[in-house]
Structure formats: C-alpha cells, structure tokens
Amino acid sequence: xxxxxxxxxxxxxxxxxxxxxxxxxxxxxxxxxxxxxxxxxxxxxxxxxxxxxxxxxxxxxxxxxxxxxxxxxxxxxxxxxxxxxxxxxxxxxxxxxxxxxxxxxxxxxxxxxxxxxxxxxxxxxxxxxxxxxxxxxxxxxxxxxxxxxxxxxxxxxxxxxxxxxxxxxxxxxxxxxxxxxxxxxxxxxxxxxxxxxxxxxxxxxxxxxxxxxxxxxxxxxxxxxxxxxxxxxxxxx
Ligand SMILES: C[S@@+](CC[C@H](N)C(=O)[O-])C[C@H]1O[C@@H](n2cnc3c(N)ncnc32)[C@H](O)[C@@H]1O
Numbered sequence: 655x656x657x658x659x660x661x662x663x664x665x666x667x668x669x670x671x672x673x674x675x676x677x678x679x680x681x682x683x684x685x686x687x688x689x690x691x692x693x694x695x696x697x698x699x700x701x702x703x704x705x706x707x708x709x710x711x712x713x714x715x716x717x718x719x720x721x722x723x724x725x726x727x728x729x730x731x732x733x734x735x736x737x738x739x740x741x742x743x744x745x746x747x748x749x750x751x752x753x754x755x756x757x758x759x760x761x762x763x764x765x766x767x768x769x770x771x772x773x774x775x776x777x778x779x780x781x782x783x784x785x786x787x788x789x790x791x792x793x794x795x796x797x798x799x800x801x802x803x804x805x806x807x808x809x810x811x812x813x814x815x816x817x818x819x820x821x822x823x824x825x826x827x828x829x830x831x832x833x834x835x836x837x838x839x840x841x842x843x844x845x846x847x848x849x850x851x852x853x854x855x856x857x858x859x860x861x862x863x864x865x866x867x868x869x870x871x872x873x874x875x876x877x878x879x880x881x882x883x884x885x886x887x888x889x890x891x
Contacts, residue, residue: 667748674751674769679758681709681778682747683770689777691768703780709766710739715785718743720772720805721792723871725753725765730868731788732757732765738785742767743775772805772813779817786823787814791872794830806837811844811890820891823849827865827885829876834884841888850887 674680681691681699693699699708706713715738719727722742732740742765744750750767757765770778792805802809806826814824828834834853841848855865856877865885873883 670748670751674747674754677751677754677758677767679765680750680754680767680769682768683774683778686771686774689774691770691778702778703783705741705766705779705783706739710764712739712764714739714764716741716783717786717788718775718784719788719790721789722753722767723749723791725750725756725767726870727788727790727868728765728767729753729756729760729762731864732762733760736764738764740765743770743772745769745771772810775813776816781816782819784814784818784822786825787818788825788827790827790870791829791876792833794828794833796832801836804833804836806833806840808840808844811840815890818890822890823887824890825885825887827855827873827883829873829881829883831884834886837886841886846888846890848886848888850885852885854882855885856883 675682676694678694681693681701683689683691690698691701701708705716717731717738717740719725719740719742722728722744723746725742728740728742742750742753747769750769754767768778789805793803795801795803801807804810814822826837838851852860855862869877876883
C-alpha cells in the first residue's frame with residue numbers, strides 16, 4: 655500500500671513539474687554549472703538587469719520571495735501591491751507550480767517564478783536590481799557545520815548584496831528559534847539596522863496583517879503544532 659501511495663505521489667509531482675514548465679511566468683535554470691535560464695518555450699532568455707523590461711514590461715521595484723515553496727507570499731503580495739513586481743525563487747519545481755498557476759489564473763502579471771539555487775541569484779539579477787526580500791520558513795540547518803547553508807549566513811548576505819539596492823529590506827519569518835537567534839546574531843555582528851523584531855507574531859495585541867494574514871504551507875503546519883512564529887525586518891546597509 656505504501657509503495658503504491660509513494661508511486662502515486664511521485665507521479666503527481668512529475669505532472670506538476672511538467673505543467674509548471676509550460677507556464678509563461680516561470681523561468682528555470684536546468685544545470686547549476688551552466689548559469690542560463692529557459693522560458694516555457696525552452697528558449698534561453700537573458701533577464702539579468704532586464705526583468706522589468708523583458709518579463710514584467712513595467713518598471714516597478716522588485717521583491718524576491720526566497721525559498722518560496724508554493725509561493726504564498728508572491729501570490730498574496732502581488733495581488734495587494736500592483737505597483738511592485740514579485741518573483742518567487744525555489745529549487746523545487748513541483749512546489750513553484752502551485753503559486754505560478756494561481757498567479758496565471760488570476761492574471762497577476764506582476765508575479766513571476768524562478769527555479770534555481772539561491773546561491774546563483776547574482777547570475778540572474780544585476781547589481782541593485784532587487785528592492786526587497788522575504789525569506790519565509792527556510793530550512794534551519796540545525797548542525798553548526800551546515801550553518802553556512804542558512805539563508806541568513808554571511809555567505810548568503812553577501813550573495814544578496816550583489817543584487818540588492820543599498821537600502822534593500824529583508825524580511826525573515828520562521829518558526830525556528832535556532833535560525834531566528836542565528837539571524838539576530840548575524841545582524842548584530844554586521845551592525846545592520848533592525849526595523850521590526852517580534853517573537854510570536856500571533857500573540858494578543860500584536861498587529862501586522864502582512865505577517866498574520868498571509869500563511870505559508872509550512873507555517874500552517876507549525877501553527878497546528880503549537881509553535882511560535884518569529885519575524886525580523888532589517889536592512890543590508
Ligand atoms: C521548509 S521549505 C519552506 C517553503 C515555503 N516558504 C513555506 O513556508 O511553505 C524550504 C524551501 O526552501 C527551498 N530551498 C532550500 N535551500 C534552497 C536553495 N539553496 N536554493 C533554492 N531553494 C532552496 C526548498 O526547496 C524548500 O521549498
């Protein structure tokens with residue numbers, strides 16, 4: 655029975671991946687050693703420094719949602735803020751599928767998705783092309799020796815510096831105390847300005863609708879497990 659269910663889940667994942675590859679709002683990097691992007695017609699496209707001109711056809715500030723999974727923030731923010739452009743980034747195509755399909759169906763033309771490793775972002779964005787980032791429930795990598803893989807490690811902060819505007823805002827939402835404490839440590843070490851810091855965003859009396867009204871797939875599971883959700887907003891400058 656388990657083998658049958660696994661096989662069905664695998665087939666559904668493949669179906670979602672294949673369908674995602676046909677979406678006009680998705681770009682993919684198929685080979686991490688060859689930093690090029692392909693569109694839904696399997697054509698190589700050069701979007702570096704040209705996302706607004708070539709894809710969005712509207713010159714608006716760009717926000718990235720990193721480790722976007724099903725892209726709940728890209729879907730919700732692009733609907734709320736039509737004067738900004740949003741790009742969800744994740745390596746897993748079957749997950750990106752869900753958000754990309756929602757944005758296509760709702761004709762949210764200010765939203766796009768990029769399937770790549772976050773490490774490679776400077777290959778696909780020019781200096782100062784990005785105005786804001788959301789890092790939502792990224793993996794905490796609990797072992798110290800894997801800390802450099804955390805999306806708020808000095809390595810990743812330097813990756814972001816290559817593509818972000820000087821005053822770029824970074825929003826981190828996580829259930830992981832370890833990742834949250836680590837992020838605060840990195841912020842302190844690099845003397846970065848913190849604008850908002852809140853442990854337990856759902857506590858009575860705290861109001862920030864962008865945080866509480868938009869819930870991701872993983873977040874819903876963490877809330878059901880009774881975990882607190884933490885948030886920090888800081889700048890790279
Ligand atoms: C725990 S999931 C969170 C997904 C989503 N944000 C949510 O809250 O439901 C972490 C996501 O990060 C993605 N991810 C982890 N490391 C990555 C990397 N280096 N580059 C691209 N995606 C990555 C995984 O594929 C996965 O979808």
